[in-house]
Amino acid sequence: MRTKLVAGNWKMNGNLATNQALLGTIIPRLAPLTRARYAVCAPFPYLAQVQDALRGSNIALGAQDVCQFDAGAYTGGVSAAMLAEFGCRYVIVGHSERRTVFGETDEVVARKFGAAIHHGLTPILCVGELLAEREAGVTEAVVSRQLDAVIAGCGLAALGKAVLAYEPVWAIGTGKTATPQQAQAVHAFIRARIAGADRRLADELVILYGGSVKAANASQLFAMQDVDGGLIGGASLAADEFIGICRAALDAEETVRA
Numbered sequence: 001m002r003t004k005l006v007a008g009n010w011k012m013n014g015n016l017a018t019n020q021a022l023l024g025t026i027i028p029r030l031a032p033l034t035r036a037r038y039a040v041c042a043p044f045p046y047l048a049q050v051q052d053a054l055r056g057s058n059i060a061l062g063a064q065d066v067c068q069f070d071a072g073a074y075t076g077g078v079s080a081a082m083l084a085e086f087g088c089r090y091v092i093v094g095h096s097e098r099r100t101v102f103g104e105t106d107e108v109v110a111r112k113f114g115a116a117i118h119h120g121l122t123p124i125l126c127v128g129e130l131l132a133e134r135e136a137g138v139t140e141a142v143v144s145r146q147l148d149a150v151i152a153g154c155g156l157a158a159l160g161k162a163v164l165a166y167e168p169v170w171a172i173g174t175g176k177t178a179t180p181q182q183a184q185a186v187h188a189f190i191r192a193r194i195a196g197a198d199r200r201l202a203d204e205l206v207i208l209y210g211g212s213v214k215a216a217n218a219s220q221l222f223a224m225q226d227v228d229g230g231l232i233g234g235a236s237l238a239a240d241e242f243i244g245i246c247r248a249a250l251d252a253e254e255t256v257r258a
């Protein structure tokens with residue numbers, strides 16, 4: 001059975017003081033919400049700080065990117081082994097900002113995914129279409145291409161050790177959330193596509209939705225059959241918003257179990 005997961009992606013935000021304040025508020029308030037799962041993906045320099053703060057809590061630590069190489073002359077790179085050493089359980093790979101701003105190709109994303117798996121991290125693999133691609137009616141083709149590159153590079157079974165995130169690029173940071181029906185349609189498409197190769201893997205695969213999720217819209221999104229939680233950008237930086245989204249995940253989880 002899939003358990004709801006809410007992961008905050010802080011992106012390039014925060015500092016020592018604001019991180020401490022944010023975590024100081026969310027850690028005690030999420031502590032009683034035991035039936036869903038939570039994570040925060042912090043910028044590299046703050047991993048040690050956040051690792052320390054999260055110790056003993058029910059919130060896992062994640063990073064936002066990983067180098068595809070293991071070690072060596074890769075200036076600026078951060079390896080999967082380094083992330084593991086700082087207690088990361090998750091790492092986001094293939095976020096649309098990495099793809100569009102930093103030029104990461106499907107092949108590079110697949111190699112990063114493989115590096116994460118190899119070092120025991122759970123990759124949160126992001127897929128999603130641009131607005132022009134949605135308007136051109138090629139959403140499913142784009143998402144399939146992004147997924148297929150990872151399956152070709154790492155094998156289908158590797159998806160069993162990962163989390164997927166459907167993040168339509170037009171919904172990221174724009175305040176324009178996909179409707180629950182739009183999200184559900186793509187999530188169901190992804191699950192069905194994987195089920196074609198391995199039904200059990202598809203049934204157990206956690207697929208998050210990301211793109212302008214807020215406390216006010218989270219419940220409707222999480223009520224969808226194939227939406228297993230959220231990858232949260234802006235709203236993960238505001239304690240009350242993030243806690244509200246986590247509560248929505250918990251409520252959805254309890255509804256499913258009831």
Ligand code: 13P
Nearest residue numbers: 009172173211212233234
């Ligand atoms: P927003 O929640 O700010 O739209 O960002 C979504 C996202 O990119 C999470 O990875």
